Amino acid sequence: MKHKILTLMLVLIFVLTACGGGTPTATVPEGVAPAATTAPESGEPAVLRMWVHTNNAFIAGYEPIIAAYEADHPNVDIQLENFDYELYLQTLQTAMPAGEEADILQLFGTWTSQYYERLAPVPAEVMTIEQAKQTFYVAPIGGFIVNDVLYGMPQEFNMEYGGVLVNKTKYEAAGLTYPPQWETMEDVLADALKLVKKDESGMMTTAGFHFTSADPTWASFLAGIKQRGGDYWNADQTGFTFNTPEAKAQVQWMLDAVNAGVVDPIVFNDETNFVIDAFFQGMVGIGYIGTWAIAEGQANFPDFTDEWDYFYLPAIQGDPVFVADSGWGLTVSPNSKNQDIAWDFIKFVTTDPANATQWNIASGTIPALPAVAESAEVAAAMPWIPKALDSLPFGQYMGNMPDRDLVMYEIIYPHILNVLQGVETVDQALEAIDTEANSTFE
Amino acid sequence: MNLAVSRNRISKGGLATSKRRFVTSVTLPLLLYESIGLFVLGWAFVLMFFDYSPGRIGGAILGLGGSNPFVGLGNFIEMIKGTSVQANLFRISLKNTLIFAVVVLPLNLAITLPLAWLLESIGRRFKALYRTIYFLPVLTSSVGVALIWMTMYNPQSGWINAIIRAFGGTPVAWLSDPRAGFANVSVAMWAVILAYLWQDYGYNMVIFIAALQGIPQELREAALIDGASPWQAFLKISIPLIRPTLLFVCVMTMLSSFQVFDIIQVMTNGGPGNHTQVLILDIYKSAFRYQNMGWAAAESFVLFLIVMGVTQFQMRVMRTNWEY
Numbered sequence: 001m002k003h004k005i006l007t008l009m010l011v012l013i014f015v016l017t018a019c020g021g022g023t024p025t026a027t028v029p030e031g032v033a034p035a036a037t038t039a040p041e042s043g044e045p046a047v048l049r050m051w052v053h054t055n056n057a058f059i060a061g062y063e064p065i066i067a068a069y070e071a072d073h074p075n076v077d078i079q080l081e082n083f084d085y086e087l088y089l090q091t092l093q094t095a096m097p098a099g100e101e102a103d104i105l106q107l108f109g110t111w112t113s114q115y116y117e118r119l120a121p122v123p124a125e126v127m128t129i130e131q132a133k134q135t136f137y138v139a140p141i142g143g144f145i146v147n148d149v150l151y152g153m154p155q156e157f158n159m160e161y162g163g164v165l166v167n168k169t170k171y172e173a174a175g176l177t178y179p180p181q182w183e184t185m186e187d188v189l190a191d192a193l194k195l196v197k198k199d200e201s202g203m204m205t206t207a208g209f210h211f212t213s214a215d216p217t218w219a220s221f222l223a224g225i226k227q228r229g230g231d232y233w234n235a236d237q238t239g240f241t242f243n244t245p246e247a248k249a250q251v252q253w254m255l256d257a258v259n260a261g262v263v264d265p266i267v268f269n270d271e272t273n274f275v276i277d278a279f280f281q282g283m284v285g286i287g288y289i290g291t292w293a294i295a296e297g298q299a300n301f302p303d304f305t306d307e308w309d310y311f312y313l314p315a316i317q318g319d320p321v322f323v324a325d326s327g328w329g330l331t332v333s334p335n336s337k338n339q340d341i342a343w344d345f346i347k348f349v350t351t352d353p354a355n356a357t358q359w360n361i362a363s364g365t366i367p368a369l370p371a372v373a374e375s376a377e378v379a380a381a382m383p384w385i386p387k388a389l390d391s392l393p394f395g396q397y398m399g400n401m402p403d404r405d406l407v408m409y410e411i412i413y414p415h416i417l418n419v420l421q422g423v424e425t426v427d428q429a430l431e432a433i434d435t436e437a438n439s440t441f442e
Numbered sequence: 443m444n445l446a447v448s449r450n451r452i453s454k455g456g457l458a459t460s461k462r463r464f465v466t467s468v469t470l471p472l473l474l475y476e477s478i479g480l481f482v483l484g485w486a487f488v489l490m491f492f493d494y495s496p497g498r499i500g501g502a503i504l505g506l507g508g509s510n511p512f513v514g515l516g517n518f519i520e521m522i523k524g525t526s527v528q529a530n531l532f533r534i535s536l537k538n539t540l541i542f543a544v545v546v547l548p549l550n551l552a553i554t555l556p557l558a559w560l561l562e563s564i565g566r567r568f569k570a571l572y573r574t575i576y577f578l579p580v581l582t583s584s585v586g587v588a589l590i591w592m593t594m595y596n597p598q599s600g601w602i603n604a605i606i607r608a609f610g611g612t613p614v615a616w617l618s619d620p621r622a623g624f625a626n627v628s629v630a631m632w633a634v635i636l637a638y639l640w641q642d643y644g645y646n647m648v649i650f651i652a653a654l655q656g657i658p659q660e661l662r663e664a665a666l667i668d669g670a671s672p673w674q675a676f677l678k679i680s681i682p683l684i685r686p687t688l689l690f691v692c693v694m695t696m697l698s699s700f701q702v703f704d705i706i707q708v709m710t711n712g713g714p715g716n717h718t719q720v721l722i723l724d725i726y727k728s729a730f731r732y733q734n735m736g737w738a739a740a741e742s743f744v745l746f747l748i749v750m751g752v753t754q755f756q757m758r759v760m761r762t763n764w765e766y
Contacts, residue, residue: 089730114495269618
């Protein structure tokens with residue numbers, strides 16, 4: 001009898017534990033707007049939790065908007081919680097299956113295709129897909145649309161392609177014309193060669209053109225394919241086509257640039273002398289990186305005294321077509337009891353021009369709203385944004401991949417870096433990229 | 443009924459009840475605690491047969507099935523003969539982990555055992571000082587150790603390259619050159635191993651010192667009187683007598699080598715060209731960066747089997763049937 005009771009207790013404990021980590025208690029089917037939310041009782045504030053990744057500039061952008069929304073809605077209390085980037089990923093992955101995530105979730109748009117089953121669709125009365133496409137740039141909204149359902153609203157145009165930090169002090173010391181007058185990429189390489197410095201042992205101490213970090217590598221690789229008239233998707237977007245003449249030409253161009261001596265990828269890459277750190281320590285003449293790096297570099301290296309500015313590279317050929325991620329944006333948990341308030345708040349943050357402007361300036365990001373990107377206020381605060389305006393309409397969403405991070409950071413970047421470092425040939429790398437990237441669909 | 447017998451029975455019954463209450467109050471929390479641990483292990487065991495990602499809702503029971511499908515032994519078959527990036531990374535990680543463990547163990551023993559012997563032979567006043575100095579890196583955080591060594595290895599400003607330059611040599615990109623290597627092991631792996639050894643050797647050294655102190659002095663003295671040199675006494679007397687400690691150190695060092703993570707993640711994050719990608723790092727990335735929990739669980743199981751196998755092998759080879 002005692003054995004039976006003990007066994008029963010053990011089974012009970014297992015079942016209770018299992019239920020604790022089970023599936024969400026409430027989910028919303030695709031394409032269906034969430035049911036009306038539980039309105040807070042009169043006098044009781046509706047408390048909404050909001051999760052974001054830790055980025056002080058981003059948080060500084062959110063705080064006044066939350067305060068403004070709460071002032072307009074005294075019955076709403078939005079509690080901002082932030083997590084370090086890696087911890088945020090882990091928290092999302094453990095909290096979502098348990099249904100314990102916050103009401104409002106900051107999500108990188110391109111991740112949506114991995115999380116959409118656990119996100120609430122945007123109700124049609126809040127915003128339709130057509131309205132979203134008319135409101136935001138094509139690239140940032142693209143990631144929030146999965147299987148023709150809209151799951152969130154973007155805040156930034158994540159443009160990793162084409163933007164470079166340029167060290168004015170080094171330019172002038174090298175006797176180069178400043179601001180740079182680049183008509184072609186060959187002009188960029190010519191300037192870069194004059195900016196390179198090496199020590200007496202031959203080790204590169206200043207990179208002329210640092211394009212060998214992960215983001216610039218995949219961004220220029222994909223843009224190079226597009227600008228040459230190729231594509232990395234098959235016709236129905238069910239597989240990749242990386243082993244093409246256009247891809248080969250682009251990797252060969254990058255290899256030729258390295259062989260010309262504009263950068264040594266052994267000592268300037270993603271792990272060693274990362275472009276932001278190296279640029280703001282005076283070790284880079286031209287540093288290829290998105291605008292988000294500006295706020296980070298200024299915050300981390302306040303003593304950097306060289307003069308610098310941000311410019312955009314010319315296309316490798318033809319129009320400056322490029323692909324982009326959907327940047328950071330906001331989504332709603334299907335488990336939230338206050339979904340209508342959450343969506344109202346998200347609309348307030350992302351589509352109100354004043355709020356969007358305030359957030360983009362604080363975070364140093366390119367606005368997802370064209371009207372904000374073109375505003376005088378943004379131009380005054382971020383002089384590099386007007387330089388990007390001609391390129392932004394050429395931005396295309398990169399497409400929903402089974403695992404975007406895996407393709408970019410474990411497949412494309414390592415193989416291309418291998419080529420640039422001389423441990424793989426162009427053909428070997430492209431064959432491996434094609435095989436491995438297509439295996440992510442299996 | 444006799445009154446004394448009756449009292450005795452009541453007293454015994456009361457004691458038995460108290461004992462039962464005590465056992466229940468101690469056992470129940472332990473059972474609950476253990477059941478949580480067992481559930482986690484069981485969950486990992488189940489996951490390795492599924493293509494499970496926490497981002498997908500999946501089936502009704504714990505999210506298994508549906509968009510998190512059952513794949514049986516598919517993950518293990520993929521590890522052996524797959525062409526996917528995960529399979530390639532797993533095989534590279536396994537190879538690197540084995541290299542790391544196989545290199546670290548003998549190097550660690552080669553440093554710690556003679557050092558412990560030397561420390562045992564010096565005066566008492568300096569013994570404590572040196573023991574403290576050698577043990578300090580063990581107490582330092584792995585991340586701190588990694589950052590210190592990264593600074594020293596810096597290709598442009600690190601002092602290791604500064605010394606090489608001073609002697610007219612060619613500086614090396616210690617942590618980022620995939621082409622440089624020695625004995626078919628990349629220079630980045632050697633660099634990481636060196637940092638790891640520096641942090642870890644004090645721990646084994648202290649254990650060896652304790653073991654050497656436990657050897658009866660008469661045995662060594664008898665050997666010396668019989669004409670053995672100090673080196674011979676060390677080899678023929680000390681080493682055999684500390685064999686149980688040697689076994690313990692070998693097992694623990696091997697286990698910690700198979701589990702190396704933090705120092706590598708900070709110093710190289712698996713690079714250059716995956717030359718320092720080890721299994722725990724690969725498991726971590728698969729699970730938490732790429733949300734491939736089923737695959738990560740299968741990798742963890744393989745690591746568990748390897749560690750268990752190696753430990754069993756070491757215990758069979760090195761166990762002793764005697765004590766002194």
